[in-house]
Amino acid sequence: MRILLDDSNNEPNYLQIENQIKDMLYQGTLKPNDQLPSIRVLAQQLSVAIITIKRAYDDLEKEGIVELRQGKGCFIKAVNHKKLEEQLEDEFKQKVMELIALGTQRGLSKEKMASILRQGIDEEDNHG
Amino acid sequence: MRILLDDSNNEPNYLQIENQIKDMLYQGTLKPNDQLPSIRVLAQQLSVAIITIKRAYDDLEKEGIVELRQGKGCFIKAVNHKKLEEQLEDEFKQKVMELIALGTQRGLSKEKMASILRQGIDEEDNHG
């Protein structure tokens, strides 16, 4: 499992860890019942304090994504895959709506925003 | 000039102030050469510390949006209107690209993202 911490990123370490684990789950690199690296091992890998990994794993557990078993390790929880995908799309949609709300507040016309959004999609298509 | 601070918002007060002043400029409520309220007046009006307003005005000056004139006050800088609009669109576009990058990282297909973006625009259209 490959996690990279970017010190120049404003996101705190524990959040970068959480998000990258979520990414791997969403992408399918991690699957339900997979065991994550132990807190100590990951801490050493990333050169951070044990408690930083603990916090990331704790947060993921509260979100229902992993399960910490004392003396056993940290495991990806079995989840309904369809529900996961829906949740992912909902999150994305929410961010889209926030972005549109911001544009509106800044005085951008809806036509202009729509044009920029379409342009963004097209550019990404060409890169892909 | 009407600025509202939301205590429950994670955005720090000084940023909320900066952003709302920018919004008013983008929307046309504020125009070049308009004078902003004095630091202590605005501080009293919003019930925040003077240093908070000072920071907001300082930041806006660094961004070239306002001009602090010793003993006279804080004024909106004369800016090329076209440049302002371009800057606004560039910022928005950058956020769009970041959002698309996030979706890609989370494993969302480009088709799905395009669909969600279009859906977001349509819904906003209907509300408007």
Added chain:
Amino acid sequence: MRILLDDSNNEPNYLQIENQIKDMLYQGTLKPNDQLPSIRVLAQQLSVAIITIKRAYDDLEKEGIVELRQGKGCFIKAVNHKKLEEQLEDEFKQKVMELIALGTQRGLSKEKMASILRQGIDEEDNHG
């Protein structure tokens, strides 16, 4: 605000703190928008590490009970009082059902359990 830590209690310190704050909220000693003691002050009061209080406050925030505002403090969130009471009763009822399930598993007859429960209520009544 009076919080007492019991070292002989198996409950970790951060949980004892969380529960006692919940108790005060349920009992009405704490009300929405009340400010809790600062992390540093409470840590000194209870002679525990700052991070222990932080963890308790963080947990309460994730449960939607308090709100941490940077540079401002920790505040009881405004909540619908009726909803709070319902939640409280639901929690209690769940514990009752767990207890009854345990008794059943242990081979206690329902009549016996009912009798013990009634007896418990009566004794508590007499003490009150």
Added chain:
Amino acid sequence: MRILLDDSNNEPNYLQIENQIKDMLYQGTLKPNDQLPSIRVLAQQLSVAIITIKRAYDDLEKEGIVELRQGKGCFIKAVNHKKLEEQLEDEFKQKVMELIALGTQRGLSKEKMASILRQGIDEEDNHG
């Protein structure tokens, strides 16, 4: 003898084993002088470490429930059946009183608690 371990349960393995053996004794599935499986057989059956079974059997011996006979095995101790039942009821009653104490601390009225307890009994009756 059928023991099931639930990995997702926070209860440690050795306690789950102890409790399920107690349950079988309380329910009459196990009787005085019955022989329990050997440590290594049960360890293999449950796919746990030998030390885990050892701890469970040791604890049960300390509680006077089983007897470990060198080189012979683990046997349910002869106990006065009436005493067992009394102990069982006492444990249950103690849990009831703890629950009522918790409710009181959380500000639940005695009437409300009594109502919830009665309701719990009734629902269990209907299920049975």
Added chain:
DNA sequence: GTGGTCTAGACCACC
């Protein structure tokens, strides 16, 4: 070996 809790500091951002 695993996770669970905790200490006693530190530096940062915000007010």
Added chain:
DNA sequence: GTGGTCTAGACCACG
């Protein structure tokens, strides 16, 4: 002053 993040250890319970 406030909270937010982090370090580099420690001891405990569990397997």
